Amino acid sequence: MSIKLKINRDKLAEIVTRGVSSAPKNSPAVIANNARIVVKDGMLHVATTDFQMQVEASGECNMEREGATTVDASKLKLVVDRLPKGADVTIDFDESKFEMIVKAGRSRTSFPTLAPEDWPARQYEEDGASFTLDGTDLVRLLSHTAQELSTVPNSPMQGVFFHVTGGRLAAVGTTGMILIMSSIPAPEGVEGMPKDGSGRPGIILSAETASQILRLFRSAEEVQVVVNEHSIFVSTPTTRFCSSLLLGTYPNYAPLVSNPCETRIILQRDACASAVALLEPFALKDQGYRLQCAGSDEGFVVAVGSQTGGGVDVVEADINGEVAAFGLNGQFMKTMLGSFKASTIALHPDHQNRRVLFQAEDEPSMVGVIGMMNISTEMAAGPKHG
DSSP: OOOEEEEEHHHHHHHHHHHTTTOOSSOSSGGGGEEEEEEETTEEEEEEEOSSEEEEEEEEOEEEEOEEEEEEHHHHHHHHHHSOTTOEEEEEEETTTTEEEEEETTEEEEEEOBOGGGSOOOOOOOOSEEEEEOHHHHHHHHTTGGGSOOOSTTOTTSSEEEEEETTEEEEEEEOSSEEEEEEEEOOTTGGGOOBOTTSOBEEEEOHHHHHHHHHHHTTOSOEEEEEOSSEEEEEETTEEEEEEOBOSOOOOOHHHHSSOOSOEEEEEHHHHHHHHHHHGGGSOGGGTTEEEEEEOSSSEEEEEEETTEEEEEEEOEEEESOOOOEEEEHHHHHHHHHHOOOSEEEEEEETTTTEEEEEOTTOTTEEEEEEOBOOOSOOOOSOOOO
């Protein structure tokens, strides 16, 4: 336990920031609030866990004595963040008081410790499907799908469905009214992923797990991913992360993202986003933030009207087929447009199946769907007053 090391404050701050990112807040198990600190073979390792997720960050240090201990994770981060940038930091262990001492210049801070062997560590099992990705892959797969999750407790749509389909590795997130799917070519080894209840190779990640993976690895050049029936493990040489999976069978979303209808509206994404942004403030919560949409000889019409005001805008568009009026949630529309990067997108309004499918020829890895809303009035022409 008798650790002692020296390290630059900036390097220490980077290790601690990553290492304490899975620390729970006010866990009744006191030691679970602690970060485990291990010094061995010239490396400093800082780890935290909330029993569902665990992260360990590592970095080189000038080690004098190896050992291990645990200290309060939140206080450790606060202290390290407030040390002078660029300062040399010494970390020592006072065996007589069971305290860890952090020194930088004239400052001296002591932390009470608890035994590292009592810390609730998860085992990093390396069994399961193994494949490699890079940070840009993770961003493409998870950054938009993770935010489109059901907020209904115990909903089968609560997590990101991370799975193999049609020779691609895909991620799907949905609230039930908006769905976003992103995919990349399936990397070697991914075909060994465990199957869900319906026999599809895939797992369900919680929103917290997906967000943590993005925070830790979005800038990584390459990450190793291992998946088994219970856990996902993601690692680089300096960061190791593991998390439990959500149990259950993800709904069959395939009919929603396939067979787009022949009716098609091709428009500039930025122009449509501007129209939605202009009118969205007038879309009322008690009406589901509904915007009214339709095709016309002039282009794609977006409108809203209420006692609080409203308006109409027309986006230049190439329209194939007759486009009857339909409603869309303005917030969902804004999210969907922001999820694509392509300059030109295609909307396929499908009244028979009550959906609008979003695609982009220049961005085939992304597909989106928004459920249609009923239109009970004529297209709004602007503010209406009694």
